[in-house]
Amino acid sequence: MIDKQYLKDLASRRSEHGLVLTACLSTSRLDDWKQTAPTFLKSEFSRILREQALSKEVKRGLEEDLRRILEVATYEVGRESQGLVVMADGSQELFDSVQLPLRLKNKLMAEPYPHIRPLVHALSLMEPFVVVRVSRDDSSIYVVDWWQVTHEDDFTGPYLRSGDRETGEIPVKEYFAAARQESLVDLHFKEVSTALDRLLEETGIDRVALCGQHDIAAWFRRGLSQRTAACVAAEISCDATASPAQLLLGAREAVREARIAEMEKLAERINEGLGPQGMGVAGFDQTYAALARGQVQTLLVERGFRPKGCMCEACGHIQVDLANSCPSCGGQVTPLDDALSEAVRIAVLQSSEVEVVERVALLHEMGGVAALLRFK
Numbered sequence: 001m002i003d004k005q006y007l008k009d010l011a012s013r014r015s016e017h018g019l020v021l022t023a024c025l026s027t028s029r030l031d032d033w034k035q036t037a038p039t040f041l042k043s044e045f046s047r048i049l050r051e052q053a054l055s056k057e058v059k060r061g062l063e064e065d066l067r068r069i070l071e072v073a074t075y076e077v078g079r080e081s082q083g084l085v086v087m088a089d090g091s092q093e094l095f096d097s098v099q100l101p102l103r104l105k106n107k108l109m110a111e112p113y114p115h116i117r118p119l120v121h122a123l124s125l126m127e128p129f130v131v132v133r134v135s136r137d138d139s140s141i142y143v144v145d146w147w148q149v150t151h152e153d154d155f156t157g158p159y160l161r162s163g164d165r166e167t168g169e170i171p172v173k174e175y176f177a178a179a180r181q182e183s184l185v186d187l188h189f190k191e192v193s194t195a196l197d198r199l200l201e202e203t204g205i206d207r208v209a210l211c212g213q214h215d216i217a218a219w220f221r222r223g224l225s226q227r228t229a230a231c232v233a234a235e236i237s238c239d240a241t242a243s244p245a246q247l248l249l250g251a252r253e254a255v256r257e258a259r260i261a262e263m264e265k266l267a268e269r270i271n272e273g274l275g276p277q278g279m280g281v282a283g284f285d286q287t288y289a290a291l292a293r294g295q296v297q298t299l300l301v302e303r304g305f306r307p308k309g310c311m312c313e314a315c316g317h318i319q320v321d322l323a324n325s326c327p328s329c330g331g332q333v334t335p336l337d338d339a340l341s342e343a344v345r346i347a348v349l350q351s352s353e354v355e356v357v358e359r360v361a362l363l364h365e366m367g368g369v370a371a372l373l374r375f376k
């Protein structure tokens with residue numbers, strides 16, 4: 001699991017005497033990746049050497065970096081892993097690999113900075129969330145990160161906690177009479193919601209999926225603090241026979257849908273703010289100009305949008321058109337396989353929020369990239 005600080009560190013690792021080699025590989029079990037990855041990497045590497053005019057020294061450095069990357073392709077990855085990003089640059093002793101829960105397109109890149117876009121995507125799309133399963137007398141809170149449940153708290157209501165449970169003999173009539181007493185249920189919900197408040201506070205997680213029978217979930221929801229209630233992103237009905245794994249699958253899907261709806265709203269807000277007086281910008285050039293001025297609060301990026309472009313070696317200017325020299329300073333340019341990745345890297349360096357978006361038509365219409373500004 002990676003975090004924002006890790007990405008920020010990587011975003012600043014410019015190669016001093018050469019280029020950073022980044023490999024993105026799909027390691028999903030559907031792909032026979034250990035067989036295909038080495039061949040793919042070697043052939044891409046030859047292409048890079050062919051296409052870029054590099055000095056002997058830089059080439060030698062890259063060959064060594066490739067050797068180390070190929071070594072990683074012999075390791076085992078976790079069963080859940082779908083993607084692998086490996087970054088290498090011997091000139092600054094950078095060597096790191098990260099397994100991701102996202103499927104990646106196979107790629108090899110040699111660029112001035114590590115190609116961190118897939119990592120940013122994973123952090124944005126796979127944000128951890130909390131699942132609260134509520135019932136009258138027995139509730140649970142789960143924290144889910146990108147792979148699995150990392151934390152679980154179980155709460156037993158006041159009645160079930162009494163001696164009867166220990167002996168295993170619950171007098172049925174008495175149980176129903178008591179468990180349905182509102183005050184006992186309220187007490188139980190109070191305990192769960194207090195723990196939930198604390199958990200959200202401590203972890204900074206801001207999406208909660210509520211699972212339970214609708215009337216029970218609504219009851220629980222009424223007792224939540226305003227702040228916690230605002231974090232409830234989804235509610236799913238809970239089948240008593242559902243296994244925890246099924247429950248989490250349903251919750252993950254519901255949270256994903258809720259996130260898309262949030263991103264649609266954000267795209268609308270940006271779209272309404274376009275124009276000289278507004279707080280929105282859209283399209284690569286405008287968004288990049290706003291980034292260069294440090295104005296971006298939230299960068300919105302379409303997942304599949306990867307425009308080719310180039311970057312000035314002298315002043316760092318990025319553009320999507322291929323040019324022979326920098327239009328801004330006349331300096332030499334390096335080709336970029338994905339110019340938007342550079343914009344993402346700058347946003348990470350500036351501590352802007354980066355949201356990666358799928359299935360939002362409005363963002364596509366705005367050119368695949370847009371931003372909400374923090375100042376004008």
Ligand SMILES: [Zn+2]
Pocket residue numbers: 312313314315316317326327328329330331
């Ligand atoms: Zn320049």
